[in-house]
Amino acid sequence: MQQANLVFRIYGKSPTIKIVNFLLGFPKNEFTSTEIIDDLGMSKTTFYKYFVDLVDIGMINVNPKSTKPKLYSINLESPVIQNIRRNIDFVSEKIADKELLKLNIKPIEINIIKLEQLDSRIHYLRKLQRQTKTEIKRLENHIEA
Numbered sequence: 001m002q003q004a005n006l007v008f009r010i011y012g013k014s015p016t017i018k019i020v021n022f023l024l025g026f027p028k029n030e031f032t033s034t035e036i037i038d039d040l041g042m043s044k045t046t047f048y049k050y051f052v053d054l055v056d057i058g059m060i061n062v063n064p065k066s067t068k069p070k071l072y073s074i075n076l077e078s079p080v081i082q083n084i085r086r087n088i089d090f091v092s093e094k095i096a097d098k099e100l101l102k103l104n105i106k107p108i109e110i111n112i113i114k115l116e117q118l119d120s121r122i123h124y125l126r127k128l129q130r131q132t133k134t135e136i137k138r139l140e141n142h143i144e145a
Contacts, residue, residue, distance in 0.1 A: 006088050015042060016050045020059060020084065023074035030063055030071035099139055 007021045018040055023031070031039075037047045054060045059078045063071040075081055 006091050007084070010087055010091060011084070014050075015046050016054065018042065019047070019051060019054060020074070020081070023060065023072070024081070024084070027074050027076055030066075030073045032069040032071060034069065036072070099143065 007017060007024065011017045019036065019042075022036060022040055033047065033051065036051075037044055040047070051060070055062060055072070057078075057080070059075055059080055061073045061075045063073070076085075
């Protein structure tokens with residue numbers, strides 16, 4: 001599952017979260033306010049209503065070297081941003097754990113495979129490989145959906 005979907009699942013789709021999510025998606029980049037507004041498709045009025053608070057509380061950095069236009073980036077040192085990232089990681093792990101449980105892949109029982117039955121071993125392993133690939137593909141499709 002993509003980070004954006006997780007952020008929205010956890011925190012909703014408020015203008016504040018949309019701004020934070022956008023900048024979290026590009027943690028090493030800097031943007032002008034116009035670039036952020038254009039990418040989000042948000043009105044300037046809505047954007048500035050929330051953006052100023054994010055800057056004031058330190059969730060968003062202002063590059064001190066930029067003058068006009070100012071450049072902004074996510075503040076990865078902000079405790080609030082760090083908490084958001086931890087929550088995303090936590091939820092992502094929980095989703096992955098649930099998906100692994102759904103796979104229900106059975107281990108190979110070595111004791112029933114006899115060395116003198118090499119052909120049947122090869123056939124068994126190929127069948128197991130196909131089943132595993134099918135389950136992995138099903139899981140990938142489910143995650144992308």
